[in-house]
Amino acid sequence: MKKRAFTLIELLVVIAIIALLVGILLPALGKARQSARQLKDSTQVRGIVQSMVVWANNNQGEYPIPSRIDSGNQTTAALLEAKNITSAVLSVLIYNGNISPELCISPAESNSGAVQRDENYEYNTPALAVVPANALWDPKFHGTPITEGAGASYADANSPANISNNSYATSVYFGKRRAQWADTFSTTEAVFGNRGPQYVASDTGPYPVGGRWPLTMDALGTGSNTLLIHGGRSTWEGNIGYNDGHVGFETKPNPDGVTYTRTAGSPAPRAVADNLFVFENDEAGGNLLGTTTNAYLRPIASATGTTTITIMVWKD
Numbered sequence: 001m002k003k004r005a006f007t008l009i010e011l012l013v014v015i016a017i018i019a020l021l022v023g024i025l026l027p028a029l030g031k032a033r034q035s036a037r038q039l040k041d042s043t044q045v046r047g048i049v050q051s052m053v054v055w056a057n058n059n060q061g062e063y064p065i066p067s068r069i070d071s072g073n074q075t076t077a078a079l080l081e082a083k084n085i086t087s088a089v090l091s092v093l094i095y096n097g098n099i100s101p102e103l104c105i106s107p108a109e110s111n112s113g114a115v116q117r118d119e120n121y122e123y124n125t126p127a128l129a130v131v132p133a134n135a136l137w138d139p140k141f142h143g144t145p146i147t148e149g150a151g152a153s154y155a156d157a158n159s160p161a162n163i164s165n166n167s168y169a170t171s172v173y174f175g176k177r178r179a180q181w182a183d184t185f186s187t188t189e190a191v192f193g194n195r196g197p198q199y200v201a202s203d204t205g206p207y208p209v210g211g212r213w214p215l216t217m218d219a220l221g222t223g224s225n226t227l228l229i230h231g232g233r234s235t236w237e238g239n240i241g242y243n244d245g246h247v248g249f250e251t252k253p254n255p256d257g258v259t260y261t262r263t264a265g266s267p268a269p270r271a272v273a274d275n276l277f278v279f280e281n282d283e284a285g286g287n288l289l290g291t292t293t294n295a296y297l298r299p300i301a302s303a304t305g306t307t308t309i310t311i312m313v314w315k316d
Contacts, residue, residue, distance in 0.1 A: 037108040038230055041194070042239045042247050044103050045168070048090075049192050049241035051098035056183035063181045063191070064092040065173075066137070074134035075126075081309055086170050086300045087143030094121060095137040106167035106194065110228035111316055114145040118165035141165050144301040144314035164314070167229075169195040169297040172279070174309045175290030186243040188258050190295045194238030196253055196277040197224030198315055203296070206282035207262060207272045213253055225316045240276065240297075253277055260294035263287075 052063040062068075066088035067080035076083055093099045101118040109115050122138045129135035142148065145164040171191045173181035180189045198220035199213045208214075215221035215234070222234070230249075231237035240255070241247045248255065254273035261284045262270050274280070279296040281287040290309060298313035 034230075038239070038249065040107045041230070042249060044106065045193055045239045045241045046245075046247045047103055048093070048099055048168070049245060049247065051093050052192070053183050053245055054098060055093065055096075061182050061184075063173075063183070064089045065178075065181070066092060070136050072134075074131045075129045075136050076139050077130050079304075079306070081174070081303050081306065084173070084300070084303055085143060085148055086166060087141050087148055088137060088139070089170060090143060090166055091137035091139070091141040094141065095123060095135075101141070101165060104166045104168065106229065108194075108229045109167050111225040114162065114316065115164045115167050118142070144299045145316075146301045146312070146314055148301050164299070166299060167195070168192060169299050172289070172296045172298055172300060172311065172313070174303065174311065175288075176286065176293045177296070180243065180293065182243075184243045187246065189243040190240050190255075190258060190276055190297060191243055193240035193247070193276075193297060194229050195226050195299055195314075195316075196236050196238065196297070197221050197226050198277070199253060199275060200278050203278050203298070203313070204281055205278060207280055211272070213275050213278070220315045250276075258295055 056063055066075075066083040066085075069092060070076065070083060071080065076088075090099070090104055094101055094104075101121050105115060105117050118141055121141060125132040126135050126138040126140060128138070128140045142163060142165045144166070145162045169192070171177060171181060171189075180186075181191065198216045198218070201216060215224070226238075227233055227236055229238060231251075235251070236253050237249070237251050239247050240250050254275045256273065258274045258276070259271050260274045260280060262272060262280075262282050263284045270284075274295045276295050276297050279289060279292050280294050281292070283292050283294050286292045289311070298315070300311055301314050302312040304310050
């Protein structure tokens with residue numbers, strides 16, 4: 001019996017069908033992976049927020065405030081407010097077993113060159129502490145890739161420069177915002193989540209005319225790495241944790257329901273949507289970093305001063 005081989009036309013038809021199926025399935029697989037990353041990231045944000053709530057239950061309702069935990073300068077020698085940076089807050093939670101270093105790295109991280117897991121966290125007598133035997137966290141842990149205060153050192157061989165061990169942003173909990181850095185059960189107080197791009201130079205400005213927040217036309221705005229965490233090249237999306245413990249997947253920087261009240265005399269409306277990555281300076285009752293209460297989330301690298309606090313935040 002003579003064996004029949006495939007003809008060229010039949011082979012081309014099969015290849016065309018396979019190519020068509022691949023073209024149909026690949027976008028679906030890509031969306032499935034994106035959804036899985038978003039869901040896992042949401043779980044991590046919720047886990048960290050819940051760990052903060054557990055801490056608050058044992059500490060007069062407050063989330064970790066390193067300056068109060070280490071008032072005796074056992075861990076770092078910095079002035080008290082200088083201890084209150086993102087790296088120290090997360091390191092406190094890690095040192096006490098509330099979270100792991102892995103949880104601080106988003107599965108959707110887009111800037112893997114600057115954000116990497118801490119593989120050498122020291123859970124006992126951390127070498128860079130002022131008094132290692134009495135340390136309350138490992139000061140080597142980095143919350144940002146820029147030079148940090150409160151004892152963080154880049155001289156350690158296991159702690160390379162320009163690397164963050166954290167993907168996320170915290171509320172900038174200074175001045176009147178300190179009262180929100182607590183288990184208040186508020187559904188609209190944003191305290192932790194994916195970091196975001198720049199909408200206003202220096203992050204300070206009033207509510208925009210027309211109500212639309214355009215990105216700045218630079219590397220920190222339209223070119224920001226944070227747009228690629230969950231969004232696209234022109235829009236930010238991200239997971240944000242709130243003070244009632246829930247996590248919302250927000251599709252814009254000024255989520256519905258998160259508002260602040262503008263000063264008297266400002267054009268209507270008075271109550272407006274609050275941008276999570278701007279401290280709006282037209283808020284009724286305060287227009288400075290220390291007097292505003294509207295939402296403002298950034299990874300905090302350093303804090304200086306006593307009555308007037310100056311901070312450095314990380315934006316990429």
